[in-house]
Amino acid sequence: MTQQTTLSLEKEFLDYVKKMQHLNEAIGLMYWDLRTGAPKKGVEQRSEIIGTLSADMFAMSTSDEMKSYIDRLSKPEQADRLSDVTKKTLEEVKKEFERNAKIPPAEFKEYVILQSKAESVWEEAKNSSDFALFQPYLEKLVQFNKKFIEYWGYEGNRYNTLLDMYEPGVTVDILDEVFAKLRERIVPLLQKITESQKPETSFLFEHFPKDKQKEFSLHVLKDMGYDFDSGRLDETVHPFAIGLNPGDVRVTTKYMENDFRTAVFGTIHEGGHALYEQNISTELVGTPLATGTSMGIHESQSLFWENFVGRHKGFWKNHYSTLQQLGGQQFDRVELDDFYRAINIVEPSFIRIEADEMTYPLHIMVRYEIEKGLFNDEIEVKDLPRIWNEKMNEYLGVTPKNDAVGVLQDVHWSGGSFGYFPSYALGYIYAAQLKNAMLKDLPDFDELVESGNLTPIKEWFTAHIHQFGKMKKPIEILNDVTGEGLNPDYLIEYFEEKYSSIYSLNR
């Protein structure tokens, strides 16, 4: 047989990759279904099926066939002739192949079993607020990840290898500088705020019927430009958005009748994620590039919509009367200004996922410093409860009353996800940088928000971020859009300006 032409080899490779994406989409739908109303007696069997399909995907990503595609297509004489999409796809699968191939299969299997065991032990430990129960599992998870880092290699700092998995290009050096700046200016600002008078918030907790909340959520999603022909809104316990393909991006939310903020801001947040996934170029469908480029950039989209739009005064100038009509009588005697102050209350608390936008990055800082310490042998797992509480007190001025609302609150570590947390903070920082860049193209941003004309905002994001999917790395996007690298100053300035006004602080 003669040598295979580049074109037919490329097509074969893309078909192989497409098959993996098909499995991934089927898994995604099963995941969505499990979380939006699958009958409970079918859950175990469905989880087994997700396991079967995931194992198939993993096998395909590490197969000899995959290796052969990578080897053949990486040869210079072939590589030059590949389309840009194929090149990037090859890069992605190669990275994954190498990551997976470097771990001895027996160790990986042991690790997977540990993960699943650790997650259920963590749940038990959290319920009984008993860190000692979880400690041996967390120790093993850290140990495994340290070994993996040795297999994978690292540059500069061992923790960098973990960070890179979620936010390619971000390192400890960068984050140290960023978090130092944040701490330096947010901590004193927070101090001033906690000494100021709190806004009145009791009306936030009055009864707001679920169906009316749903009506408002649908209304806002539509305003944002979310395409209901490419998605749907459902109810769940832990809200998420999921992009199965750009034509099917689903949002989920949770309605709490005694706190409408959960649904309203949750829907806007997930809607921000969904806009990203709905507007990825269809050219990328069938490749691993048809998704957000990183956790941090994804989070920048959800946070931008939630905070820069959803907590914008102009947004409520436009929507407050609708909310008043849909709610009970709770808003009848509340002026817009008071409403605005209430939904922007800043208050140190124990729980990350309930934190306001200003204290949120501080919660992340606690986790970042702990993870960095763990992987550089400066912190031991057994000391985590003490260290956690100390850091919480130092940055937020509060000490968790027990480990359930302290070191045990998040699921991430129990699944072996170390290096993930910083991407949440990066999302805030990116969002503020993007806002600054957007203002150059859309100087009338405030008017657009106030008039409800959000289309130019959505389109700006599509043009600069969404469409590219994973074709551009996060750092590339940031440079192309803002002309600079990661810079927390914009976020800090946003906080200082906004909250000095809301809390009438002397700056």
Added chain:
Amino acid sequence: MTQQTTLSLEKEFLDYVKKMQHLNEAIGLMYWDLRTGAPKKGVEQRSEIIGTLSADMFAMSTSDEMKSYIDRLSKPEQADRLSDVTKKTLEEVKKEFERNAKIPPAEFKEYVILQSKAESVWEEAKNSSDFALFQPYLEKLVQFNKKFIEYWGYEGNRYNTLLDMYEPGVTVDILDEVFAKLRERIVPLLQKITESQKPETSFLFEHFPKDKQKEFSLHVLKDMGYDFDSGRLDETVHPFAIGLNPGDVRVTTKYMENDFRTAVFGTIHEGGHALYEQNISTELVGTPLATGTSMGIHESQSLFWENFVGRHKGFWKNHYSTLQQLGGQQFDRVELDDFYRAINIVEPSFIRIEADEMTYPLHIMVRYEIEKGLFNDEIEVKDLPRIWNEKMNEYLGVTPKNDAVGVLQDVHWSGGSFGYFPSYALGYIYAAQLKNAMLKDLPDFDELVESGNLTPIKEWFTAHIHQFGKMKKPIEILNDVTGEGLNPDYLIEYFEEKYSSIYSLNR
């Protein structure tokens, strides 16, 4: 290497088969999702994924690996040691393997393409009521199936091979006799009915709010013993029930605000299918045996619940007041007796899926005779419109006003499904036979229905039918339960008794 032990070979085989079932369940969920609210812009991509997974399943069912399992496990020294479940599973996959393996791959591929093309042409032909458009495709589909019958072989009559795919054990000889009896006694009965006074039915078509219909549907499903922890009720265009596994069996229905019967009787019908799937022994999960044993037995369950329970006077003695409360004022001046007569109206019509229980088997008879004629070279495709209308007139006394409501009304033939229709009629016949057998164990059947205690009925079906899944063939079930073979007399007697009373006929 030493020879593999039966036990490990058996386990390996069962794992292989389980993998296929996993794919099948994932496909099932995607199918359900597509029909209950999947965003329309994602449909094309999702269909492609269903195609990928279906192709995988097909490949596994005809693979060399499958052949090797079949060959090795079929050897007498192995076969004797297999568990009953494995034996039946082997039988199933062997049957499928042989059916698929006998068709040359190129021909099969051509056929699959034809099927998909024919379905869209049929839709067009139906919309424009233009049989000529569909004719060449139908001719080719028949031609292909004739060739397949030659490959597969047949006994007695070529059409038997097709019948056997849907209702193992049922033949032309059996059906000829059955349909002759039905025709002989139903046609004159229908004649008498059409000459009698029609019940008043206008109130059936008054406005009945959708959410109230849903409430009633949920209420009835619960009464039937449908387990909502193993299922859910959703809305769709063409209602169906789907068993993903016994812990996840979903019902769908359609609400028409100007005819509540669609949702009420549709839900009971699909609920009957669902009870079957929910109560299959969990021991069979992961094998192809964890589903109904045949189309006909499945239909017997849905029809039993729809007609023998749902159109029973006692059922409405129990439920009519609830329906009255939920409906508008349309039932205020309608007595129970009049309501009962209205929902049991018998009226010849053009459309099979809208037919009442008595004319329904006549619609099937038309299709049966045509299919039999086609595969025995006694009827040509080009003559179908004329033959269809003649037979409709002969059995039902009506002549379709065009081919859209005549020969083009059903999707089945466009997908190459010949031999499927008779199973609907068999469902009616089985249901009446089962009712007769049930009365021996539950002589107080009427009182149970009237008092709303439907549990013994459900449990009787589970004990005699549901639990076995495909472990028993339809004919075996019928013999075990009724002590006789297929016998249409019970259905005919049921019709004669019920409708003589409703229409005050002289018998």
